[in-house]
Amino acid sequence: MSRAVLSIGSNLGDRLAQLRGVVAGLGHRVVAVSPVYSTAPWGGVEQDDYLNAIVLVDDPEFGAHDWLRFGQRLERAAGRVREVRWGARTLDVDVVWCIEDGVVCRSDDPELTLPHPQAHNRAFVLIPWLDVQPDAELEVDGTVRPVRDWLAGLDAAERAGVRPTEFVLSAAAEGSVS
Template sequence: MTRAVLSIGSNLGDRFAFLQSVVDGLRPLVVAVSPVYETAAWGVEDQPDFLNAIVIVNADDVDEWGWLRRGQALENAAGRVREQRWGPRTLDVDVVSVDGVTSDHPELLLPHPGAFERATVLIPWLDVEPDAVLAGHGPVAALPFSSEGVRRRDDLVLNSGWMDS
């Protein structure tokens, strides 16, 4: 069984619906879904604010490359266009961590580079896994990151299906 931490974000179109599409697309594999957070864009700052969340998933037959392919398929289904690095996007699905695996392959860097300092990843991750550990960096709660500008959106709750019956 492999366990992956996926960071999801959107700042174009129906941002919340794009995040929900990831949860829906991975529904049978979803173990936990964080609250949704809103943050200003960084890198290229002249763009709409992002909605972000963390999804933790488990599967028997998916390795780190499988999680990357699944994330890319969800991005493609959401009409993701890669025109500008750190530019606006309908959906971004980043593989943050997979069972502590490290990789320096240019197509799949693990843990995700920059995750150790990005509040948009770390704050929601801690919401669903307070004892989270990021390979090569240690306990997430002990990492020095700023929560400035990160706002929890309690009015937006991703439906994981756990309570559906």
């Protein structure tokens, strides 16, 4: 059994529809969905703001790499093109954290580094993560701390840049992509 934290974001096209498509695509695997936030782009590339959320998922037959492949399939279905690092995208699905059979996954695989190597620096990940898992912990460089502590350590402007929206993603999505 594995449970994963997926960060989802979109800043091209119908951003909300892209995020709702992820929740629908994950179907019965969805345990919880955070509120949707509007955030400035991260990484220094000029582009429009993102809509971001966290989806907590669970599937007894999935491992960490299965979540990655499933997320990539959803990205392709949304027309995701990988041309510019940290550039604009129709859909981004990142595996932030995963636990398999009670053990937190750690991976240095270039295809899937876990926990996500930049999660602790990104308020747009940490804030919605706390919405779905208030007691979450994250290991960075061998140090395990509550996610709320990693968030508190970020610059105030970084935290303030994650703005709540009125948008809702349904946790009771119907249909799924297999």
